[in-house]
Amino acid sequence: MTSGRFHERSKKYPEEHRGMLLINDIPNFKWVLIHIGNSAKDTKGYVLVGEELRLNNEGRVINSAKAYCRIYSKLAAAAGSDEGLIIKIRRLLI
Template sequence: MALIELKRMAQGKSSTLSHLYINGVFANYLLEDAIRPIKIPGKTCIPEGSYKLLLNTWGGMNVECRKQYPGMHKGMIEISGIPNFKSVYLHIGNTINDTAGCPLLGSWYNLVNGEFEVYQSRLAYERIYPVLAMIIPAESAHLTVTNQHL
């Protein structure tokens, strides 16, 4: 079974910088909303825990991703079973304005005016999507989310 981990490493004013690991190997940076004790819709990262990963073929983001990646897209990578959250996907974006509570993939990051941003998000998505899209249907894939060094 593949070990897929999201480790939160640092916080900005309203943003959280995370690392994505697959079988102990660093894969990407992730940008999330702030860690909050009480959920604010679209402005709170998912809580620590273990969540099932699915390839969601019915959600609204699929239409755009199928257009952008017709040969690659097999469904949105959904983080499923999160209390008080639904339709949470790993996807493309650069700032917390793009998250809506979802982790954004990035090749590198910067801290700008107290907020983390990720860059080359499309490149990161194109690199990691095929790996996860292969793992998810082949086994019962889970994402373990932990707060590190915060």
């Protein structure tokens, strides 16, 4: 996905960034993106990635930008392949 405010802030993203990672085929959800953020305040239900999860009174993902840059090219390549991609998402309820 190459439109929207998250894509436009591409200075945070890896050099090979070609668009946001959009997750399809989630029942009852549309426009689910994988992106950078550290807490629920940074997302409207999008998937945040990080190197560590801290379970304090609000729950935080640590080193989100670093983790995103590390996984982006692998996920984008897999999503664009004939094999497709399956992602397991852990949900945190606080």
